[in-house]
Amino acid sequence: MSTPRTLRRLPSNLVNRIAAGEVVERPASAVKELVENAIDAGAGRIAVMLKEGGRSFISVVDDGVGMSPQELELAVERHCTSKLPDDDLTDIRTLGFRGEALPSIASVSRFTIASRPAGADTGWSLDVDGGVRHSLRPAAHPQGTRVEVRDLFFATPARLKFLKEARSESAHVADAIRRLSMAHPAIAFRLESEERALLDLPAASASLLKEVDAARLQRLATIMGRDFADNAIAIDANREGFRLTGFAGLPTLNRPTAQHQYLFVNGRPVRDKLLAGAVRGAYQDFLARDRHPMVALFLEAPPQMVDVNVHPAKTEVRFRDSGIVRGLIVGALRTALSAAGHRASTTVADAALGAFRPHTGQSMSLPMGRGSVPQVPRGLAEAAAQFMAPFAQPSARVETTRPDAANATGMSYPLGVARAQLHETYIVSQTDQGVVIVDQHAAHERLLHEKLKNQLEAEGVKRQALLLPEVVEVGEDGARRLAQRAAELAEMGLVLEPFGLGAVVVRETPALLGEADIQGLVRDLADELAEMGDHLSLKEKVEEVCGTLACHTSVRAGRRLTVEEMNALLRQMEATPHSGQCNHGRPTYVELKLADIERLFGRR
Ligand SMILES: Nc1ncnc2c1ncn2[C@@H]1O[C@H](COP(=O)(O)OP(=O)(O)OP(=O)(O)O)[C@@H](O)[C@H]1O
Numbered sequence: 068m069s070t071p072r073t074l075r076r077l078p079s080n081l082v083n084r085i086a087a088g089e090v091v092e093r094p095a096s097a098v099k100e101l102v103e104n105a106i107d108a109g110a111g112r113i114a115v116m117l118k119e120g121g122r123s124f125i126s127v128v129d130d131g132v133g134m135s136p137q138e139l140e141l142a143v144e145r146h147c148t149s150k151l152p153d154d155d156l157t158d159i160r161t162l163g164f165r166g167e168a169l170p171s172i173a174s175v176s177r178f179t180i181a182s183r184p185a186g187a188d189t190g191w192s193l194d195v196d197g198g199v200r201h202s203l204r205p206a207a208h209p210q211g212t213r214v215e216v217r218d219l220f221f222a223t224p225a226r227l228k229f230l231k232e233a234r235s236e237s238a239h240v241a242d243a244i245r246r247l248s249m250a251h252p253a254i255a256f257r258l259e260s261e262e263r264a265l266l267d268l269p270a271a272s273a274s275l276l277k278e279v280d281a282a283r284l285q286r287l288a289t290i291m292g293r294d295f296a297d298n299a300i301a302i303d304a305n306r307e308g309f310r311l312t313g314f315a316g317l318p319t320l321n322r323p324t325a326q327h328q329y330l331f332v333n334g335r336p337v338r339d340k341l342l343a344g345a346v347r348g349a350y351q352d353f354l355a356r357d358r359h360p361m362v363a364l365f366l367e368a369p370p371q372m373v374d375v376n377v378h379p380a381k382t383e384v385r386f387r388d389s390g391i392v393r394g395l396i397v398g399a400l401r402t403a404l405s406a407a408g409h410r411a412s413t414t415v416a417d418a419a420l421g422a423f424r425p426h427t428g429q430s431m432s433l434p435m436g437r438g439s440v441p442q443v444p445r446g447l448a449e450a451a452a453q454f455m456a457p458f459a460q461p462s463a464r465v466e467t468t469r470p471d472a473a474n475a476t477g478m479s480y481p482l483g484v485a486r487a488q489l490h491e492t493y494i495v496s497q498t499d500q501g502v503v504i505v506d507q508h509a510a511h512e513r514l515l516h517e518k519l520k521n522q523l524e525a526e527g528v529k530r531q532a533l534l535l536p537e538v539v540e541v542g543e544d545g546a547r548r549l550a551q552r553a554a555e556l557a558e559m560g561l562v563l564e565p566f567g568l569g570a571v572v573v574r575e576t577p578a579l580l581g582e583a584d585i586q587g588l589v590r591d592l593a594d595e596l597a598e599m600g601d602h603l604s605l606k607e608k609v610e611e612v613c614g615t616l617a618c619h620t621s622v623r624a625g626r627r628l629t630v631e632e633m634n635a636l637l638r639q640m641e642a643t644p645h646s647g648q649c650n651h652g653r654p655t656y657v658e659l660k661l662a663d664i665e666r667l668f669g670r671r
């Protein structure tokens with residue numbers, strides 16, 4: 068915050084340029100404004116209390132700089148702020164800037180604000196009832212500010228009617244505080260509702276605060292879950308004065324909605340289509356369209372390059388040059404995801420281990436005294452039996468390597484040496500540290516995807532002509548879209564043209580694909596083109612299309628592989644970026660560490 072700070076009325080020409088509209092829609096929006104004020108005031112602890120979801124009572128208490136009695140009187144006046152010292156709406160460095168929040172809240176509630184600035188020996192308190200100001204009175208108060216809001220919307224019954232039940236309103240309040248807290252790990256936040264703590268976020272310890280990343284990750288872990296912290300990659304990238312930091316979840320840690328994507332611009336939580344689109348673009352290679360990554364990204368922008376004065380609730384921003392921002396986000400995320408290489412999320416291995424763990428069933432009725440070995444669950448026992456007796460059951464084909472082959476290679480490959488193929492779908496390999504199980508179809512799809520992309524970049528894709536051209540019904544819109552993109556698709560090896568109403572005829576396909584499922588492929592492409600619209604660059608489209616192409620190749624699951632083929636696949640995976648997950652975000656392999664396996668069998 069700028070010093071010295073003076074609280075004063077904004078000149079009217081400036082007032083007219085501030086985005087006007089409803090500031091207080093529900094308890095959560097009042098709390099958001101009050102907590103933002105506390106953050107701007109340099110608070111170290113902020114405590115919020117609610118009754119009836121905030122409808123009958125809200126209090127927000129901070130230990131920030133506080134206000135003198137003169138400042139208190141101004142603070143509840145419209146258009147009075149201490150935060151625009153140079154009248155410059157293009158240089159906003161605080162969360163507030165309009166001088167709107169307190170008077171707006173005070174005009175629709177019974178409002179009390181009490182405060183004491185540093186160095187003063189007493190505090191002062193001021194009441195405002197439905198916008199009508201009472202006189203100042205001295206009040207005992209520690210340094211900092213307390214705002215109490217009673218009977219929100221008491222004078223506007225129409226708005227009262229729109230409030231949801233208390234639990235839903237408090238959930239919104241908690242969400243607003245969580246978002247703000249993610250950008251401020253040095254501040255302790257607490258939320259109580261009807262004397263129950265809904266949030267209790269301690270400030271990062273002093274030693275942790277020296278490591279910005281560690282402090283932030285600790286706060287993020289409390290809010291987004293341990294899983295996120297364990298499976299996130301740190302981001303740090305710059306471009307033309309913009310800086311992006313934060314954490315990006317591995318694609319294998321995906322969710323069905325974009326709800327777990329938190330974006331901040333200069334410490335302000337925002338919901339922004341541009342930013343969300345950039346995240347989607349960066350991950351599209353790794354995730355199915357209906358899956359979403361978890362991210363918490365913090366963009367620091369030069370204040371002149373971003374306009375926060377576009378929405379009355381200050382939840383949206385506009386960038387002077389959105390291209391730079393988009394490029395920065397997509398580039399930073401892609402680089403980080405590539406560097407993470409074939410790391411798959413620990414969640415996957417944990418889930419696998421969980422599945423292996425003995426479940427309570429008949430086997431658990433056996434006594435398990437000290438020193439006894441836990442029962443092996445049925446599924447694992449069967450797998451083990453098949454493994455131990457490869458040739459006993461004709462239906463369970465198990466390929467084993469010659470033992471000396473493994474020794475000769477020293478087993479130092481990250482994905483180990485192939486030992487067996489199970490159910491004609493999974494490759495089991497032995498590593499220095501444990502056991503790896505590879506989904507051969509997912510792995511193959513990923514490798515093919517990368518190959519297609521590389522071939523395309525290097526020399527363009529080789530095509531194969533179909534003996535019998537194939538007609539695919541895709542609907543009129545689909546046919547039109549495919550026809551529009553025919554030239555680009557041909558470059559990727561797919562030659563097609565319109566065929567009557569609502570259909571296309573496919574004449575050539577990428578040679579790499581072998582016998583692809585052309586019907587499924589073309590229909591998916593049509594859907595994809597509709598989804599992508601014109602938002603994506605050609606390069607991004609190409610990559611998405613490559614993913615779709617790879618997915619529709621002759622399926623390798625259910626195919627028997629020789630030991631040589633299995634090992635070749637493992638070596639290729641090691642050499643291929645992003646091989647930890649197929650392009651739908653499913654893992655291509657899981658690794659079980661020996662230590663975990665030993666624990667399963669009670670050896671540790
Ligand atoms: N918790 C607080 N501690 C210290 N000063 C405060 C606090 N809350 C408000 N103020 C002072 O009161 C002024 C008015 O607050 P108000 O929230 O109405 O406007 P603002 O924060 O300046 O802008 P905005 O309307 O965008 O929030 C602030 O500029 C600040 O000087």
Ligand SMILES: [Mg+2]
Pocket residue numbers: 100103104162163164168169
């Ligand atoms: Mg404010």
